[in-house]
Amino acid sequence: MKLVPSPTCSCGLEDQITDHILQKRPILESLRKTVWPTxxxxxxxxxxxxxxxxxxVSFVSLSGLRV
Ligand SMILES: [Zn+2]
Structure with missing residues (x-):
């Protein structure tokens, strides 16, 4: 019945789980490098x-994602 939205991230690479957001989501790479240069x-x-x-907290806030 599709009562729950798809867990897949809008980038289409994988589910929008914490690890994906903090470490991998391509669109956040620039912000990621600003917050964590290495x-x-x-x-x-x-x-x-x-x-x-x-x-x-700063990264998630600046990402514009709603949690
Ligand atoms: Zn993604």
């Missing part, structure tokens, strides 16, 4: 210290 582990984006988590 590769940054997914676990630190979710479970890191206060500064790590503030970056994650």
């Amino acid at each position: 590769a940054f582990p997914f676990r630190c984006q979710l479970y890191g210290g206060k500064e790590d988590l503030e970056k994650t």
